[in-house]
Amino acid sequence: MDRRDFLLKGGKLIWLTGSAMVAWEAVLAGEPETAPNYKLTDHWWAMAIDIGLCIGCGSCVRACKEENGVIKEPFFFRTWVERYHVPHGDIERPEVDSPNGGYDGFPEKYPPQDGSKNFFVPKLCNQCAHSPCVQVCPVGATFESPDGVVLVDKEYCLGCRYCVQACPYGCRYIDPRSGTVDKCSLCYHRIRRGLTTACCEACPTGARRLGDLKDPNDPIHEFLRDRRVQVLKPQMATGAKVYYCDLDGSVR
Amino acid sequence: MEPLLHGVQGFIYPNEIELQWSILIVLYPFITGLVAGAFILASLERVFNVRAVKPTYRLALLTALAFLLIAPLPLQLHLGHPERSLEMFLTPHTTSAMAMFGFMYLWYLLIVLVLEIWLDFRRDIVMMAREKTGAARLFYRVLALGSDNISAESLKLDDKLGRFLTFIGIPSAFLLHGYVGFIFGSIKANPWWSTPLMPIVFLFSAMVSGIALVMLMYMLTSWFRNRPPDMDCLDTIGRYLLYAFIIDFGLEMVDLLHRIYESDESFRTLDFMVRTHLYTSHILIQIILGTILPIGLLAVVQLVQLQESARRTLYAIAGSLTLIGIFAMRWNVVIGGQLFSKSFLGYTTYKMGFATREGVLPALVLMALPFVILWILVKILPPWREE
Numbered sequence: 001m002d003r004r005d006f007l008l009k010g011g012k013l014i015w016l017t018g019s020a021m022v023a024w025e026a027v028l029a030g031e032p033e034t035a036p037n038y039k040l041t042d043h044w045w046a047m048a049i050d051i052g053l054c055i056g057c058g059s060c061v062r063a064c065k066e067e068n069g070v071i072k073e074p075f076f077f078r079t080w081v082e083r084y085h086v087p088h089g090d091i092e093r094p095e096v097d098s099p100n101g102g103y104d105g106f107p108e109k110y111p112p113q114d115g116s117k118n119f120f121v122p123k124l125c126n127q128c129a130h131s132p133c134v135q136v137c138p139v140g141a142t143f144e145s146p147d148g149v150v151l152v153d154k155e156y157c158l159g160c161r162y163c164v165q166a167c168p169y170g171c172r173y174i175d176p177r178s179g180t181v182d183k184c185s186l187c188y189h190r191i192r193r194g195l196t197t198a199c200c201e202a203c204p205t206g207a208r209r210l211g212d213l214k215d216p217n218d219p220i221h222e223f224l225r226d227r228r229v230q231v232l233k234p235q236m237a238t239g240a241k242v243y244y245c246d247l248d249g250s251v252r
Numbered sequence: 253m254e255p256l257l258h259g260v261q262g263f264i265y266p267n268e269i270e271l272q273w274s275i276l277i278v279l280y281p282f283i284t285g286l287v288a289g290a291f292i293l294a295s296l297e298r299v300f301n302v303r304a305v306k307p308t309y310r311l312a313l314l315t316a317l318a319f320l321l322i323a324p325l326p327l328q329l330h331l332g333h334p335e336r337s338l339e340m341f342l343t344p345h346t347t348s349a350m351a352m353f354g355f356m357y358l359w360y361l362l363i364v365l366v367l368e369i370w371l372d373f374r375r376d377i378v379m380m381a382r383e384k385t386g387a388a389r390l391f392y393r394v395l396a397l398g399s400d401n402i403s404a405e406s407l408k409l410d411d412k413l414g415r416f417l418t419f420i421g422i423p424s425a426f427l428l429h430g431y432v433g434f435i436f437g438s439i440k441a442n443p444w445w446s447t448p449l450m451p452i453v454f455l456f457s458a459m460v461s462g463i464a465l466v467m468l469m470y471m472l473t474s475w476f477r478n479r480p481p482d483m484d485c486l487d488t489i490g491r492y493l494l495y496a497f498i499i500d501f502g503l504e505m506v507d508l509l510h511r512i513y514e515s516d517e518s519f520r521t522l523d524f525m526v527r528t529h530l531y532t533s534h535i536l537i538q539i540i541l542g543t544i545l546p547i548g549l550l551a552v553v554q555l556v557q558l559q560e561s562a563r564r565t566l567y568a569i570a571g572s573l574t575l576i577g578i579f580a581m582r583w584n585v586v587i588g589g590q591l592f593s594k595s596f597l598g599y600t601t602y603k604m605g606f607a608t609r610e611g612v613l614p615a616l617v618l619m620a621l622p623f624v625i626l627w628i629l630v631k632i633l634p635p636w637r638e639e
Contacts, residue, residue, distance in 0.1 A: 074257065075269040082263075096263040096597055123265075132441060138351035139339045158339065159332015161272040162350050168441035170265030170594055174272070179332030236440060252595035 038192045043147040044213040045186055046241035047200075048223045049122055051248075053207035056081055056120035058102040063202035065103070067187065076173045077101040078184040079124040079199050085110050086117040086250050094250035121244070121251050122208055124199070125150060125171040125184035126232060129239030133163035133172060142181065148213070148241060149188055154180045168236045186210070213241075262598025271590050271602050274610035275583075276326035279618055281432045281454065282461070282582045283323045288429035289462010290316040291365070291421060293489070298418040304488035307481075310635035311473065312466045313369050318626035320361055326618055330610060349435045360428050364421040370397075371414045373633045378402050395632075429458040436585060443518035444589040449507045456500035457578050463493045464574035469626075471568060477636070483560055487553075490567050493574070494550040501543050504581075521596040529591050529599060534584045542577015546570040 001009070064079045065072060081102030085095040099106065102120075110118060128134075131150050134142050141156035142163055157180035164172045164181060175182040187197035195201075196210045211220025223229070223245065230247040231240035244251075257269065294312035296302040328334050341358075344351035370377075378400055381392035430451040436442075437450025467489045474481040511519060526534055549570040553563055587602050605611035 075266050077266050080266050094597070096595070098263070098266055101266045132439075135347045136349065136439070137345055138348040138354075139336075139343055140345040156336070156339065157333065158336045160327075160330075160350065161332075162348070164267075164272045165590075166439055166441055168594055170267050173267040173270065174332060252597060 040146040042214060045148045046211045046213050048209045048211050048220050049244045050207050051119055051244055051246040053205040054120040054122055055205055056106045058105040059202040060199035061101050061103045063198040067198035074100040082121045084119050084250055091250035126169055126240035126242045127186055132166040132238060136162045136166045149186045151185055152181055154178055157181050168233050259601035263595060264593035264598040264600055265595055268593050273586055275604055275615045276330045276610050278583045278586045279326040279615055282579050283319050284432050285429055285458030285461050286465050287316045287320045288425040288458040290466050291425045292459050293463050293466050295418045295422050298415060304484050307485045308466050308470045311470060314629045314635055315466055315469055315626055317365050318622040318629055321625055322622045349438055353431055356428055356431050360424050364424050368414055368417045371410045374410055375402050375407055426455060430455045442589050444522055453503050456503055457581055459496045460500050461575060461578035464571040468571040486567055490550055490553055497547050518596055521592050525592050530584055530588050533580050538577055538580035538584055542573055542580050546573040
């Protein structure tokens with residue numbers, strides 16, 4: 001064997017072993033988890049929130065932390081509830097609080113009938129169709145699924161925190177246990193099996209409802225057609241898919 | 253993290269309790285800026301034929317290299333999963349400014365800086381490979397990469413290639429640091445960062461800091477070597493520092509005036525932040541101590557006839573203040589951009605650890621490392637030609 005031959009054959013060997021290893025990894029990983037009857041392209045998930053119906057009980061926050069194993073600290077939330085108090089109708093200067101993210105409900109704070117405007121705003125990841133967080137991720141560990149949910153691959157996330165900076169809504173945090181980013185996944189493990197999200201299921205007043213924009217019979221179409229709806233920070237043009245009706249101008 | 257709740261004022265989104273980017277991320281634009289600035293100063297001599305700054309040319313290149321080698325370390329130390337950082341190169345996400353920066357960095361490090369330094373020092377390396385003995389000889393022979401020809405023609409070719417590299421190097425240096433500005437300037441969620449001026453402001457502040465650093469290093473190395481610094485050279489650098497600084501300050505003032513006049517939805521919040529939480533680091537340290545004062549000192553040298561020693565003192569003070577000012581600028585961008593809530597209704601505070609992973613101690617070590625590397629580089633490749 002001359003040198004040329006050796007290099008050629010050696011090169012091929014190295015290349016083939018490399019590809020075989022990659023292929024073997026895929027074999028070991030097995031088939032991707034399948035949910036029967038669930039087709040990614042048949043869905044486009046969104047959420048409808050009726051602010052008038054939210055009573056600030058915090059059931060959604062508790063259900064979410066339980067369902068998704070979210071760390072039980074007074075910070076780090078996949079979903080949380082904010083209380084708005086707008087005295088004298090001054091929407092520029094609302095008083096807002098969210099003690100423990102609304103996990104324990106809201107202790108009475110403002111006297112009734114004091115001439116102020118008071119309401120609760122549940123918040124969660126807006127599952128943006130043009131997500132700034134997805135745009136900035138250096139490795140693509142956070143991505144938009146074909147059925148319209150923004151997800152995070154924890155095995156891949158570097159923990160660089162760029163996406164946390166890029167989210168205009170404060171929906172992301174670094175999970176201290178894994179050193180990777182975490183956020184609302186719209187209970188992806190549930191909705192793929194035909195269930196609704198934990199927060200929607202726990203809501204006693206139906207203030208938050210999961211919707212499938214690709215399903216023509218989904219009541220969300222009626223909600224979007226008949227009610228006055230708005231998304232949070234529309235000027236950010238993120239293609240947010242959490243729609244609020246009765247959204248006050250004071251809400252940030 | 254419970255005590256963090258006490259540092260909160262007004263309303264912030266619950267997840268905003270933790271400050272994401274620490275002092276290490278302040279170091280990153282600071283160090284990258286020093287690299288770009290030092291290189292641009294070095295290029296002045298080569299491309300624009302500013303003969304006077306020639307004594308600093310090679311020192312500037314080595315300084316740039318020493319700092320560039322350290323630049324990725326603070327980022328690495330900051331990651332939640334440092335072992336995955338290579339994915340940024342292997343499976344980059346092309347819409348991410350951060351991922352693309354990795355390639356800018358590699359291009360700049362390997363193609364521009366290392367190659368240019370090698371070409372410029374090739375004659376010295378070959379000479380040393382011939383003169384030295386033992387291990388040193390072997391070392392320089394390896395460094396020479398098998399080249400042994402230092403005839404007049406081959407040196408001329410080196411020079412030609414080097415000039416060409418510098419030619420690519422200047423836009424590369426501009427890109428390198430302009431790009432760091434883009435990483436912040438392109439975040440629309442953050443009004444303190446999101447301005448198209450950010451890359452340009454970063455670029456000019458980089459030039460300012462790099463020029464100041466090389467000026468100080470030149471004075472320092474001259475002092476160590478017991479040689480008087482070339483005053484013509486120092487005066488020229490001082491002049492360039494003044495010009496770059498005036499442009500830089502002008503740009504920042506344009507940005508500030510624009511924000512004040514436009515007074516958009518974020519203004520009230522940012523204005524309050526600058527007057528309170530950022531007052532010391534922004535108004536006092538960055539603008540007054542780190543910008544207006546050094547500009548004034550550098551201007552005095554231009555306007556008044558001063559003795560050499562007085563000029564040297566003023567340059568040393570102005571250079572040091574400049575570095576403090578630019579560091580404060582990076583601090584105010586990175587930390588300042590995280591002190592207010594994106595709800596514009598509240599503020600948080602930054603509590604710096606000392607001997608923690610992202611504390612003051614690692615930051616100090618990281619800032620000292622480039623000087624150690626530079627010292628080694630200078631030992632291997634003495635930048636001063638025998639006079």
